[in-house]
Amino acid sequence: MFGLGNALRGGFMGVGLSLAVGAFxxxxxxxTNMFTADPAxxxxxxxMYIFTGHDEAPAGHEGYIMNDWxxxxxxxxxxxxxxxxxxxxxxxxxxxGSAWASQTIERNGKFYWYVTVxxxxxxxxxxxxxxxxxxxxxxxxxxxLITSDMTPANSGVNYDIDPTVFIDDDGQAYIYWGNGAxxxxxxxxxxxxxxxxxxxxTPPSFTEAPxxxxxxxxxxxxxxxxxxxxxGQATMKSPTGPVSNSKVIVGYNKNSNxxxxxxxxxxxxxxYIYHTGAIGGSFRRALCVDYAYYENDxxxxxxxxxxxxxxxxxxxxxxxxxxxxxxxxxxLSLEDSRSVVIQMDSEESESxxxxxxxxxxxxxxxxxxxxxxYLSFGKGNLLDTARTVVAENRIVIENFNVDxxxxxxxxxxxxxxxxxxNISTEAGMPLVVWKQTGTQNQSxxxxxxxxxxxxxxxSVEVAPESxxxxxxxxxxxxxxSLVAAPGNLGVxxxxxxxxxxxxxxxxxxxxxxxxxxxxxxxGHAAQVAVGDLAPGAxxxxxxxxxxxxxxx
Numbered sequence: 001m002f003g004l005g006n007a008l009r010g011g012f013m014g015v016g017l018s019l020a021v022g023a024f025x026x027x028x029x030x031x032t033n034m035f036t037a038d039p040a041x042x043x044x045x046x047x048m049y050i051f052t053g054h055d056e057a058p059a060g061h062e063g064y065i066m067n068d069w070x071x072x073x074x075x076x077x078x079x080x081x082x083x084x085x086x087x088x089x090x091x092x093x094x095x096x097g098s099a100w101a102s103q104t105i106e107r108n109g110k111f112y113w114y115v116t117v118x119x120x121x122x123x124x125x126x127x128x129x130x131x132x133x134x135x136x137x138x139x140x141x142x143x144x145l146i147t148s149d150m151t152p153a154n155s156g157v158n159y160d161i162d163p164t165v166f167i168d169d170d171g172q173a174y175i176y177w178g179n180g181a182x183x184x185x186x187x188x189x190x191x192x193x194x195x196x197x198x199x200x201x202t203p204p205s206f207t208e209a210p211x212x213x214x215x216x217x218x219x220x221x222x223x224x225x226x227x228x229x230x231x232g233q234a235t236m237k238s239p240t241g242p243v244s245n246s247k248v249i250v251g252y253n254k255n256s257n258x259x260x261x262x263x264x265x266x267x268x269x270x271x272y273i274y275h276t277g278a279i280g281g282s283f284r285r286a287l288c289v290d291y292a293y294y295e296n297d298x299x300x301x302x303x304x305x306x307x308x309x310x311x312x313x314x315x316x317x318x319x320x321x322x323x324x325x326x327x328x329x330x331x332l333s334l335e336d337s338r339s340v341v342i343q344m345d346s347e348e349s350e351s352x353x354x355x356x357x358x359x360x361x362x363x364x365x366x367x368x369x370x371x372x373x374y375l376s377f378g379k380g381n382l383l384d385t386a387r388t389v390v391a392e393n394r395i396v397i398e399n400f401n402v403d404x405x406x407x408x409x410x411x412x413x414x415x416x417x418x419x420x421x422n423i424s425t426e427a428g429m430p431l432v433v434w435k436q437t438g439t440q441n442q443s444x445x446x447x448x449x450x451x452x453x454x455x456x457x458x459s460v461e462v463a464p465e466s467x468x469x470x471x472x473x474x475x476x477x478x479x480x481s482l483v484a485a486p487g488n489l490g491v492x493x494x495x496x497x498x499x500x501x502x503x504x505x506x507x508x509x510x511x512x513x514x515x516x517x518x519x520x521x522x523g524h525a526a527q528v529a530v531g532d533l534a535p536g537a538x539x540x541x542x543x544x545x546x547x548x549x550x551x552x
Contacts, residue, residue, distance in 0.1 A: 028309040029286035037275045037285035038101035041264035048266050049073045049133045051104050057283040066099045078312035086135040096120040101162040112191045114163040122148035123159045127192055140192045156181030166212040174239045179208040201241040203234035209260045216297045229259040233300050250303045254278045256285055272303050314399045322355050324447040328405050329440035330425040336368040341386040341431040343420055355452045364397050369455050377433050380410030386431035405443040422548050491542050496549050502528040511541040
């Protein structure tokens with residue numbers, strides 16, 4: 001085994017060389033000591049495993065030469081270990097060649113690796129099994145799971161290649177595959193037998209490379225779109241279709257006419273895993289990784305392939321103590337302001353100091369030194385305002401990467417996180433719950449100020465929550481939890497005045513808030529009366545957009 005990272009940027013090396021890899025940020029391609037293609041990912045025990053094909057064609061050769069598959073693993077997305085050619089054509093006695101695209105999935109402590117091969121007559125899908133994601137693997141059934149006999153000419157399938165496997169929340173597993181059309185079957189509990197009838201979930205402009213994943217209740221089918229291949233996305237109402245919402249999300253590949261992709265979540269961050277021909281061309285491809293984000297629940301944001309790749313993830317726990325927490329984009333400090341968490345200019349005030357205590361894993365409490373209250377994201381709904389509460393409240397804090405600081409989550413299951421509203425650099429802007437965007441207003445620097453025992457007010461007794469009109473608390477102020485609706489994405493503000501009100505380009509769901517996160521108006525309309533509101537700044541939420549307005 002050997003490490004992969006910036007230390008390997010100098011050329012091609014043989015398997016078995018051991019290299020020490022320093023703390024360098026990974027760049028694309030991730031692997032440069034060999035040619036790797038058709039990647040898929042799997043997270044197991046805090047480690048990312050990427051399964052790839054192995055391009056062996058010599059320079060100038062026009063055609064694929066692929067005889068085995070490799071596994072690469074990393075705990076930090078920076079230092080990668082080649083686990084070797086764990087599986088090959090020789091692992092399947094019935095196969096004759098073409099170790100093409102594959103995917104691995106875990107079930108009941110077993111790892112099932114579905115692979116494309118040629119059986120001497122046509123392309124087929126086999127399956128291998130192991131007790132660990134890194135192997136060793138063996139042929140699970142001694143024959144092909146899917147053959148060309150299952151997909152007659154009228155199915156639209158040209159080749160039975162590129163398997164992708166998905167297990168839904170109810171435990172039902174599915175396998176999809178195809179070039180020219182996407183076909184699918186349910187899998188039995190044992191993962192090596194097909195169940196029921198074959199179904200077709202082919203999206204527009206589909207070429208090959210289907211990949212299915214689920215997020216926030218939506219089923220995503222990504223695929224190689226057209227020729228030469230870009231990457232498209234579609235959504236499905238269920239694992240068996242129908243397919244809708246098709247669009248291109250990644251442009252033409254770098255120096256390669258094929259594309260192949262996977263979308264994998266690792267420590268609350270989604271990654272786009274793919275290959276390019278940047279260093280070798282269409283038949284000598286290379287593994288790459290970039291960040292993936294979502295415009296809303298049903299749409300993946302457009303992705304730009306980068307040379308920089310992704311940064312090192314550092315999940316070392318934060319030590320207990322008192323911290324000043326600064327928003328990375330503004331440099332302002334988080335402050336408890338009448339039970340609302342806002343960003344303010346740094347000053348010598350204990351309202352800007354937070355006692356951090358680690359509970360376990362990445363779960364912590366943050367208690368304000370001045371007020372004695374705990375930071376809370378409430379129910380963790382989109383656009384909920386971060387507040388401080390009397391009862392001990394736990395949140396999740398993860399170091400997204402070494403340079404960018406920490407992210408604050410409501411809980412381990414949430415993809416929503418703390419976000420300084422509207423990416424504002426103004427003092428007084430609240431911390432709210434928002435979707436991941438990768439922007440710096442979602443990253444926070446923790447400046448260690450000392451041990452908690454050094455602060456006399458750290459043992460302050462906190463009075464019960466006030467329900468008076470002066471207290472900005474969950475009992476006296478409504479906060480918005482409108483979910484981003486795709487139909488609102490094109491709506492915009494066209495005017496605002498005390499006479500004509502707040503006007504939108506069309507009727508839409510909206511929420512109007514003051515800078516403390518209190519909702520002053522909400523509903524569905526094309527025009528909102530604002531004549532009775534006090535002068536000052538407000539925030540308007542329209543579908544997936546947030547915009548600040550001024551009332552004079």
